[in-house]
Ligand SMILES: Nc1ncnc2c1ncn2[C@@H]1O[C@H](COP(=O)(O)OP(=O)(O)O)[C@@H](O)[C@H]1O
């Protein structure tokens with residue numbers, strides 16, 4: 163019971179012997195903690211969005227590919243009977259999940275694993291005016307919207323209507339480059355799976371605008387059936403694209419898919435980290451530069467604490483001499499000094515977390531935008547405002563490190579008490 | 592049995608190139624329950640001797656024995672423990688913790704000794720009554736007179752009933768009546784608990800209470816006079 167504890171009372175009152183100095187140090191701590199809570203929440207919120215937006219564009223959470231396709235990307239490296247396999251997986255994964263009856267969790271989120279299939283081939287797309295090399299995808303129009311945001315990004319016209327339709331949607335930049343519009347025809351020329359000449363003339367029903375120029379310049383999607391016909395794929399395709407209920411369940415889903423595939427043909431399962439290695443790398447790079455900044459901030463706070471504690475110890479040299487004469491060991495005195503810092507640290511920790519939580523909570527409702535976000539936003543297709551979430555980890559990570567740094571800083575003055583000679587201490591001051 | 596035994600203590604201080612003698616081959620034996628005054632002019636070595644006895648300072652040569660245990664070769668923490676359990680110190684002045692009240696100053700030492708809170712309350716109340724400070728329990732040192740502060744310091748020194756009380760010029764900052772009250776208190780405690788007292792002083796008023804006067808000069812023991820009849 164601390165209030166009944168005189169050591170605690172002593173530490174507490176010692177703190178307030180120099181109220182201004184203590185308040186200033188505390189202010190620095192609260193300031194740093196608040197900044198850390200806000201920045202870390204924003205950062206993690208942004209990473210979440212970055213991952214989500216990037217993956218929901220085309221990649222999905224995991225993919226099943228034929229051996230070698232990820233590295234070589236050859237049209238030959240295809241999955242036989244891909245649509246059938248996908249529908250088996252779709253049934254299996256979602257039946258064993260929850261008896262095939264109820265697909266909503268407590269929050270009402272969709273708990274189903276979403277699966278679609280794509281064929282991919284490079285081809286020359288030509289209009290009457292020009293030709294460009296692009297990536298043609300064959301997709302399942304009824305399943306593609308569940309694993310990809312592309313169908314939702316139709317700017318003009320409409321998305322593919324059915325699996326048997328003879329139509330194509332293309333990126334907005336490609337449309338501009340080819341100088342084609344809705345209902346115009348495009349000629350696709352490439353080589354089929356067997357090396358034969360592949361060609362098709364298909365009319366445009368929709369224009370995609372993702373906002374990512376690279377994508378909008380090179381994308382064309384047509385029904386898988388038409389793709390297979392054009393590129394002599396038979397019933398083959400290249401990707402089985404899978405979306406887990408959420409990011410935290412990717413690993414589990416990878417394992418389950420792997421189990422289902424065991425008998426099959428050496429197909430490979432890759433998670434999003436393997437499919438998009440750049441994503442984690444850019445997050446890590448951003449983390450490193452952010453933590454460098456935080457490190458500077460934390461170091462500054464630690465030095466301000468060190469300064470305060472050193473001064474408060476120096477001022478009390480005589481007093482320390484007396485209590486040592488009374489029989490306090492240097493270790494006990496050191497702990498007293500650390501206790502004073504710890505009290506200050508806890509005050510800073512709690513107020514920093516409270517203020518930070520209030521700010522982040524406010525931001526979660528009204529959204530936050532800050533300089534530099536535009537750049538990141540363009541690259542990863544982020545919205546202009548970000549709505550950070552409150553999680554215990556993000557709230558406590560920064561302040562805990564500040565607290566630890568604070569204790570570490572005070573350990574030096576505390577340790578110095580071992581060299582304090584009581585007689586010298588009492589003579590001085 | 593000897594309570595305090597000093598054998599051939601030497602201590603030299605160096606101030607730049609000049610050597611200053613603190614103790615010069617001092618040997619002294621003090622028995623349990625004795626009431627001794629160390630008398631010397633300023634600079635005679637009283638404080639140095641008390642510090643050596645209390646383990647606050649290490650002699651260059653010689654031995655210090657407290658309650659049958661040799662202490663001059665102990666480490667810092669062991670010496671602190673020894674003081675905590677065997678010795679009460681009273682200094683000239685200003686030796687209370689300013690942010691603690693009279694009662695808390697006394698209870699703090701007991702808390703360090705590991706005495707439970709309930710016990711601490713009872714004992715601090717009793718000791719404050721014994722030194723005549725009822726009603727001042729919750730005052731901080733700054734709100735007390737020098738004499739009152741000194742009595743708190745004494746209460747703190749004796750509350751754990753140490754074998755030995757070492758007092759370094761305890762009356763130097765007190766007026767006559769406070770000094771008398773303090774000495775009466777020392778004598779009473781000495782009688783009641785059989786506590787050994789060693790009081791360094793050059794105050795004539797204090798010497799009158801002594802049952803043994805040890806006179807020092809330039810770090811040596813000059814005379815050792817039992818005061819018969821006290
Ligand atoms: N830490 C020290 N450094 C230098 N000289 C000291 C120190 N402590 C004591 N002395 C010297 O030792 C001598 C004895 O001092 P002290 O024991 O304090 O005498 P007293 O207490 O009788 O006045 C004095 O000459 C004093 O100046």
Ligand SMILES: [Mg+2]
Pocket residue numbers: 634637638639759
């Ligand atoms: Mg002295």
